[in-house]
Amino acid sequence: MTATNSLTPRLGYPHLGFGVGLRATHYPYILEHEPAVDWFEIISENYMDSQGRPRYVLEQIAERYPVVMHGVSLSIGSTDPLNLEYLARLKRLAAWTQAVWISDHICWTGVNGVNGHDLLPLPYNDESLNHVIARVRQVQDYLERPLVLENPSSYVTFRESTMTEWDFATSLCEATGCGLLLDVNNVFVSCFNHDLDPLEFIRSLPHDRIVQFHLAGHTHCGTHIIDTHDNFVIDQVWELFRLAHELTGGVSTLLEWDANIPDFKTVHAEVLKARDFMHATPMNRPQVTESLKIEPQRRRAVPQPASFITAEAE
Amino acid sequence: MTLHSLQSWMQAVVTHPSGIVAGINSDAAQAWAGVSVENIESIIGRSQSLGSVERLAVYGNAYFARLLECLGEEFPAVKQLLGEDAFNTIGFQYLQACPSRSYTLNELGRSFPNFLRETRPQDVPAPSWPDLLINLATVERTYSEVFDGTGIEPLDDADADSSTWAKLLAAGFRALTPDELAAIGPEDMGAIQLQAAPCLRLLTLDFPAHEFISALRRSENAEVTPPPAQPTLLVVTRRDFVVRRSVVSKFEFAVLQALLAGESLSAALQTAADFASDDLPSSTNIAAGFEGWVKARWFIGFKLAN
Numbered sequence: 001m002t003a004t005n006s007l008t009p010r011l012g013y014p015h016l017g018f019g020v021g022l023r024a025t026h027y028p029y030i031l032e033h034e035p036a037v038d039w040f041e042i043i044s045e046n047y048m049d050s051q052g053r054p055r056y057v058l059e060q061i062a063e064r065y066p067v068v069m070h071g072v073s074l075s076i077g078s079t080d081p082l083n084l085e086y087l088a089r090l091k092r093l094a095a096w097t098q099a100v101w102i103s104d105h106i107c108w109t110g111v112n113g114v115n116g117h118d119l120l121p122l123p124y125n126d127e128s129l130n131h132v133i134a135r136v137r138q139v140q141d142y143l144e145r146p147l148v149l150e151n152p153s154s155y156v157t158f159r160e161s162t163m164t165e166w167d168f169a170t171s172l173c174e175a176t177g178c179g180l181l182l183d184v185n186n187v188f189v190s191c192f193n194h195d196l197d198p199l200e201f202i203r204s205l206p207h208d209r210i211v212q213f214h215l216a217g218h219t220h221c222g223t224h225i226i227d228t229h230d231n232f233v234i235d236q237v238w239e240l241f242r243l244a245h246e247l248t249g250g251v252s253t254l255l256e257w258d259a260n261i262p263d264f265k266t267v268h269a270e271v272l273k274a275r276d277f278m279h280a281t282p283m284n285r286p287q288v289t290e291s292l293k294i295e296p297q298r299r300r301a302v303p304q305p306a307s308f309i310t311a312e313a314e
Numbered sequence: 315m316t317l318h319s320l321q322s323w324m325q326a327v328v329t330h331p332s333g334i335v336a337g338i339n340s341d342a343a344q345a346w347a348g349v350s351v352e353n354i355e356s357i358i359g360r361s362q363s364l365g366s367v368e369r370l371a372v373y374g375n376a377y378f379a380r381l382l383e384c385l386g387e388e389f390p391a392v393k394q395l396l397g398e399d400a401f402n403t404i405g406f407q408y409l410q411a412c413p414s415r416s417y418t419l420n421e422l423g424r425s426f427p428n429f430l431r432e433t434r435p436q437d438v439p440a441p442s443w444p445d446l447l448i449n450l451a452t453v454e455r456t457y458s459e460v461f462d463g464t465g466i467e468p469l470d471d472a473d474a475d476s477s478t479w480a481k482l483l484a485a486g487f488r489a490l491t492p493d494e495l496a497a498i499g500p501e502d503m504g505a506i507q508l509q510a511a512p513c514l515r516l517l518t519l520d521f522p523a524h525e526f527i528s529a530l531r532r533s534e535n536a537e538v539t540p541p542p543a544q545p546t547l548l549v550v551t552r553r554d555f556v557v558r559r560s561v562v563s564k565f566e567f568a569v570l571q572a573l574l575a576g577e578s579l580s581a582a583l584q585t586a587a588d589f590a591s592d593d594l595p596s597s598t599n600i601a602a603g604f605e606g607w608v609k610a611r612w613f614i615g616f617k618l619a620n
């Protein structure tokens with residue numbers, strides 16, 4: 001893997017259009033109606049061990065739609081050794097789904113053998129950067145393809161940090177040739193939580209390395225924002241999306257909805273709003289998104305990056 | 315502080331059952347970073363609107379809440395019977411005893427039935443409500459494993475050598491279908507050995523826990539009356555990607571156990587007859603029952619024992 005080649009946007013990966021995160025609650029609808037969605041993103045861990053219905057459904061979906069794999073347990077930033085069995089299963093899944101790319105997060109999910117199933121932030125400094133660079137290289141060598149890594153939502157900052165999150169991501173891309181999954185909502189969430197400027201965050205990234213966008217809703221708690229993926233995308237995030245679209249020239253765009261999941265049509269319609277925002281100017285920008293009209297269900301705000309698929313029994 | 319110390323410290327703090335302050339003061343966290351609550355800003359910065367402890371609490375609050383939510387999704391009947399508060403109390407203890415050590419949440423509930431068994435209150439006579447809880451957890455966990463584990467439905471297996479059917483053939487078995495069964499001569503019948511579907515499970519229960527689970531699903535989690543105790547022998551398997559269950563007699567259960575242990579059909583029938591002499595069916599019922607098992611795909615392969 002060589003350093004950044006600024007001549008090839010998106011690492012040479014295709015612009016897949018507007019996709020939706022595959023969730024078990026939508027299986028019956030998708031199989032029956034074959035909706036005209038451009039592509040699906042799957043949570044890798046929900047399928048890598050499956051020998052049952054989730055896998056069977058995915059086989060059918062992968063035959064009809066482009067599939068991208070998105071993981072939540074690679075734990076690229078952890079100081080625990082990489083889990084080689086996990087990587088082997090990831091690679092096998094990528095082979096049979098013909099995954100267009102494989103992504104995970106710039107984070108750690110646990111240490112000393114424990115998995116908290118959360119996307120925990122790293123301190124951004126030379127030690128952590130070198131650590132992650134070495135591991136990204138190891139994973140890319142094993143998977144024989146570049147990794148695509150996402151900026152997580154975060155709720156703390158470390159005194160040990162000596163660089164910004166965007167400089168960390170930029171250096172990581174340059175050193176390893178990996179790509180970025182820019183979660184526009186996560187930029188908004190983290191910048192709110194850390195008193196940073198989301199515009200500066202997005203402007204400072206290496207735009208030619210951005211392979212994909214994520215969009216999602218969140219829960220605003222007044223003093224901080226929690227990345228709950230349980231609602232429509234808010235207008236300020238759409239604004240950031242518009243900027244990111246302009247700076248990248250457009251990349252595959254995906255909506256994540258993980259709690260209080262509405263019917264498939266609603267989720268699909270939400271990601272298609274991106275088309276209206278792509279070329280919007282302050283004068284002609286779409287009026288009011290539904291996020292302002294719909295009161296989120298009052299539940300405890302818990303980020304839930306991984307999900308559990310419940311058994312179907314007679 | 316090294317990255318490893320920082321991660322170990324943060325994990326000890328945000329997974330502490332008594333919250334962030336207790337986590338910071340815990341021996342585990344202190345061993346990684348000897349920092350007090352007063353000096354916490356030397357590790358975690360504050361924001362304009364939240365202090366460092368409050369910021370860490372976002373992770374702390376989410377840790378148990380997230381995993382309890384998953385546990386509740388896997389064990390809805392246990393949760394219903396206990397009520398949300400009691401379920402969360404027991405789940406909270408379980409998660410401390412058995413934190414996730416896997417990349418997948420499918421493993422999170424694996425030890426939950428056993429945890430309930432080990433922590434069963436000693437002073438409550440059996441079988442009663444703790445045993446119903448244990449039974450429900452056992453059946454719900456079995457459903458999860460059968461639902462997503464190896465089955466008999468055809469899948470485009472990239473790794474075909476490890477498929478159910480490849481293993482069957484490699485072990486010298488032939489596929490068993492109702493037609494194949496009918497073609498076996500009566501003189502050979504007793505000598506056949508059977509290969510069970512890889513998803514077949516046998517459960518010995520004190521309560522018809524499966525009925526409570528099904529009733530709950532049908533009622534969409536409305537109040538369902540728990541069943542009275544009744545010894546129940548349950549077969550769980552999967553067909554067409556859906557988990558199926560059937561109650562069998564003591565005799566049938568003994569036959570199934572013996573067949574699963576590799577005994578020939580005649581030996582299994584003899585074992586079962588010795589074990590369940592009070593529960594012997596007629597020979598026509600045995601034959602019909604066995605045919606039903608083959609139709610239901612409980613057994614998928616056979617070979618002649620020699």
Ligand SMILES: [Fe+2]
Nearest residue numbers: 150183214256
């Ligand atoms: Fe995301």
